Amino acid sequence: MSAYANRPLLYLSQHHDATLCRALSQRGWKISFASNLQDLEALAHSPQPCAALLDVHSGFSDSDLESFEPWLAHPLLSWIGIVASRDALSDATRRLLGLYFVDYYTAPFELAQLAHSLGHAQGMAQMRPAAQRETANSARPDGMIGNCPAMQALFRGIEKVSLWDTPVLISGESGTGKELAAQAIHRASERAQKPFVAVNCAAIPPTLLMSELFGYERGAFTGAAKRKLGRIEMAQGGTLFLDEIGDMPLESQTSLLRFLETGRIERLGGTESIEVDVRIVSATHVDLEAAIAAERFRGDLYHRLCVLRVRQPPLRERGSDLMLLAEHVLASVRKQSPNRIRGFSPTALRAIQQHVWPGNVRELINRxxxxxxxxxxGVIQPEDLELAAPVEERPMTLAAIREAAEQNAIVEALQRNHERLIDVAAELGISRVTLFRLMRDYKLQVKKGDLGLVCVQG
Ligand SMILES: Nc1ncnc2c1ncn2[C@@H]1O[C@H](COP(=O)(O)OP(=O)(O)O)[C@@H](O)[C@H]1O
Ligand SMILES: [Mg+2]
Known part of the structure; x- marks a missing residue:
């Protein structure tokens, strides 16, 4: 018994069956009992891989059982059910048993058999792929996932800019999580209790953008039957998120600049000047400096918006976070799916790793x-993801392995040292001349000025 002593077991039932618990604890199970969702949430808050026993017919209603679903789907918990009789099962119970349970027993059952299954369930919970277990514990409160150096740098950047009440510009490719970052900045700031209002400048037709931003008075134009507040005014005291600011027409840029300079707006068709206190967080996937050069964006507005800057790294620069995100997305899709989804096939995993993800996290979610x-x-194949079958890699030569390791070490040291080449060279124990030569050989460039990731490959 000693090898099996203190195996954790989560026991969810409306009635604590003392005889069953005594018999299981004699077999080495350490039981945590929950009789409702609140108990379960408290117990399973940061679970270790463990077996879990649900007495389905101890009195739970279908809606009770459905409220347990996120925990039934939890990758660290391996569930065994106890039911009264198979024929009496409701459709909802059948669905949950089929999707999430390793096994079930119809009462009355042999204790030895149940104990045997619980042992297997515990083994299965420990067997779940490491990435699946990691994802269960790696989401931050703001919903952003990321362990790689580039994302850690981004999280530090977000924390820093949250302390200041100045405009922030978030740059990054489409689908990299700019809106999530904007929400995270708002939530970590002193304005967290006030509204967060988002405006997607690319999605609103240019003719409507002015009235969306500034609002209008009754009779301002045909169809303006009553006064409407603009998004700037709705964000009073909070944060205004201007998404895809690079697509804002020049006319709106001029009005926005006037607001940023004076802190006051006028509704369309109105004469009253209204003071509005908002923090502007803007985001863009276009290169605003190039847009300024092409006279599509006002340089003076850019300098107002870009007091602090955060750069979202593209997915292809996030290393093993790709798999972490893929497992995380799969776990949430699994909860909504009517089919039982077991996971990715090994070829699908390789296909995911070989794809470059131009649409970033959004593309990953959609696929x-x-x-x-x-x-x-239940097994996801490359063609289900509409990805090309992975190219089988030929074994690498020792020289190629050495080069890949060298390149990787330099990229990571650049990220850790925030592009300070002196520090990078010192950390790697090479001269700056050697570092320059290696960076040239590996086509690594350094881009100045961002708080996020600073090293680009190209
Ligand atoms: N680091 C992340 N962790 C988890 N989900 C993410 C992450 N980054 C982006 N997402 C998800 O990807 C999708 C696209 O993110 P979004 O913020 O709209 O991107 P963008 O504004 O850069 O186009 C959203 O569903 C978002 O929740
Ligand atoms: Mg967006």
Whole structure:
């Protein structure tokens, strides 16, 4: 018994069956009992891989059982059910048993058999792929996932800019999480209790953008039947998130600049000047400096918006975070899916790693959702993700392995040292001349001025 002493077991039932618990603890199980969702949430808050026993017919209603679903789907918990009789099961119970349970027993059952299954369930919970277990514990309160140096630098950047009440510009490719970052900045700032209002400047037709931003008075134009507040005014005291600011027409840019300079707006068709206190966080996937050079964006507005800057790294620069995100997305898709989804096939995993993800996290989410609907027998294949089958890699030569390791070490040292080449050279124990030569050989450039990731490959 000693090898099996203190195996954790989560026991969820409306009635604590003392005889069952005594018998299981004699077999080495350390039981945590929950009789409702609140208990379960408290117990399973940061779970270790463990077996879990749900007495389905101890009195739980279908809606009770459905409220347990996030925990039934939890990758660290391996569930065994106890039911009264198979014929009496409701459709909802059948669905949950089929999707999430390793096994179930119909009462009355042999204790030895149940104990045997619990042992297997515990083994299965420990067997879950490491990435699946990691993802269960790696989401931050703001929903952003990322362990790689580039994302850690981004999180530090977000923390720093949150302390200041100045405008922030978030740059990064589409789908990298700019809106999530804007929300995180708002939530970590002193304005957190006030509104966060988002405006997507690319999605609103240019003719409507002015009235969306500034609002209008009754009768301002045909169809203006009553006064409407603009988004700037709605964000009073809070944060105004101007998404895709690079697509804002010049006319609106001029009005926005006037607001930033005076802190006051006038609704369209109105004469009253209204004081509005908002913090502006803006985001863009276009190169604003190039847009200024092409006279599509006002340089003076850019300097007002870009007091602090955060850069979202593209997915292809996030190393093993790609798999962490893929497992995280799959875990949430699994909860909504009517089919039982077991996971990615090994070739699908390789295909995910080989794809360059031009649409970043948004593309990853869309492909996995699509795959969950299309896949057969619960295993996701490259074609379900609409990805090319992975190219089988030839074994690497020792020289190629050395080069890849060298390049990787330099990229990571650049990220850790925030592009300070003196520090990078010192950390790597090489001269600056050697560092320059290696960076040239590996086509690594350094881009100044961002708080986020600073090293680009190209
Ligand atoms: N680091 C992350 N962790 C988890 N989800 C993310 C992350 N980054 C982006 N997402 C998700 O990806 C999608 C696109 O993010 P979004 O902020 O809209 O991107 P962008 O504004 O840069 O186009 C959203 O569903 C978002 O929740
Ligand atoms: Mg966006």
């Amino acid at each position: 996995i959702r699509h795959a969950a609907a299309m896949c057969e027998d």
